[in-house]
Amino acid sequence: MxxxxxxxxxxxxxxxxxxxxxxxxxxxxxxxxxxxxxxxQVWQHQEQTYNNGNLYAFRNYxxxxxxxxxxxxxxxxxxxxxxxxxxxxxxxxxxxxxxQYKKWMDELTGHNAWPYANVxxxxxxxxxxxxxxxxxxxxxxxxxxNNINENAPQCAPPCGRFFNQNGQYPNCPGxxxxxxxxSLWLTxxxxxxxxxDWGQRIGREYYMANLNTDNIHILLHExxxxxxxxxxxxWTPTGVGGFLMKAGSATxxxxxxxxxxxxxxxxxxxxxxx
Ligand SMILES: [Zn+2]
Numbered sequence: 001m002x003x004x005x006x007x008x009x010x011x012x013x014x015x016x017x018x019x020x021x022x023x024x025x026x027x028x029x030x031x032x033x034x035x036x037x038x039x040x041q042v043w044q045h046q047e048q049t050y051n052n053g054n055l056y057a058f059r060n061y062x063x064x065x066x067x068x069x070x071x072x073x074x075x076x077x078x079x080x081x082x083x084x085x086x087x088x089x090x091x092x093x094x095x096x097x098x099x100q101y102k103k104w105m106d107e108l109t110g111h112n113a114w115p116y117a118n119v120x121x122x123x124x125x126x127x128x129x130x131x132x133x134x135x136x137x138x139x140x141x142x143x144x145x146n147n148i149n150e151n152a153p154q155c156a157p158p159c160g161r162f163f164n165q166n167g168q169y170p171n172c173p174g175x176x177x178x179x180x181x182x183s184l185w186l187t188x189x190x191x192x193x194x195x196x197d198w199g200q201r202i203g204r205e206y207y208m209a210n211l212n213t214d215n216i217h218i219l220l221h222e223x224x225x226x227x228x229x230x231x232x233x234x235w236t237p238t239g240v241g242g243f244l245m246k247a248g249s250a251t252x253x254x255x256x257x258x259x260x261x262x263x264x265x266x267x268x269x270x271x272x273x274x
Contacts, residue, residue: 025111029266031259038237038256043263046230055228056268060165060197062226063264065181067272068167071116073101076125076144076155076180079133080187081204087136092211094123097184100219104227107258113274114265124178127153142178152187155180162198182226195222215252220244224257228264 031039051058066073075097079085085093098121108114125142128134134143144155157163158171161181169179182199190203200222210216224245225231232246242249243256250257 025107025109027110029112029262034239035256035259038240039259039263041237042230042260043267060162061228061268062197063228063268065161066119069181072120072122073182074122074124074180076127076160076183077123078152078154078183078185079126079128080152080185082188083204084133084135090136096211096216097121097123100216101223103215103220103253104223104261107253107261108265111262112266113269115274125155125159125180127155129153142174152185155183193218193222195225197226200226217244217251220253221247227261229260
């Protein structure tokens with residue numbers, strides 16, 4: 001019996017960990033009963049540990065960015081690489097980040113007064129060390145050459161949300177339309193990832209090898225940080241198995257990830273008049 005019990009428990013854990021979030025978000029704040037306690041634990045932990053105990057004073061979460069725009073997000077690609085990029089690769093890189101972004105957005109569609117049915121994601125700029133690495137001649141994106149910060153190319157600071165958190169871009173040549181909210185920072189030989197209000201950083205080789213992968217799980221995890229979600233290196237909420245924000249324990253958004261995400265909206269939406 002012990003063996004059977006162990007097998008059943010293991011199977012239950014696999015199923016719980018693999019439980020993909022529903023495609024259609026519930027209309028109201030209505031987490032399953034078994035997630036209520038861990039969700040409360042997570043929110044309390046975030047309130048206690050973020051921003052010196054004042055989570056609500058920070059004003060550049062992904063939420064602030066999307067609401068300032070009225071429902072879209074612009075990206076800069078920081079091409080922190082010696083590789084060249086074809087026009088087709090440029091367009092694939094754009095399509096891929098948009099497709100991954102949508103996986104988070106779908107968890108809000110129709111949920112708890114979230115106002116957007118569709119959130120366009122546009123790459124408006126590229127940063128590169130040498131213009132000759134980019135093999136296109138059209139002007140569909142703004143290109144910043146050899147503006148090095150943190151030992152990597154960055155798009156023009158006057159166009160970046162991180163540098164202009166009042167949402168005004170008076171010195172961005174393309175104005176608000178060509179401002180960027182987040183950077184997709186792709187670094188040669190970079191293992192793992194990093195994410196924050198500034199965007200997401202992952203390995204260039206990893207990203208390019210996964211352009212057609214359904215769930216680019218490191219990128220999805222780092223996008224979670226842009227939305228404010230936490231890491232779980234040193235603790236696990238009660239009664240939940242694998243989930244994307246617990247690094248290495250899931251490879252796609254789970255129901256628990258989706259509810260942690262919706263909990264951010266629940267707590268911040270009054271900030272935007274909802
Ligand atoms: Zn993380």
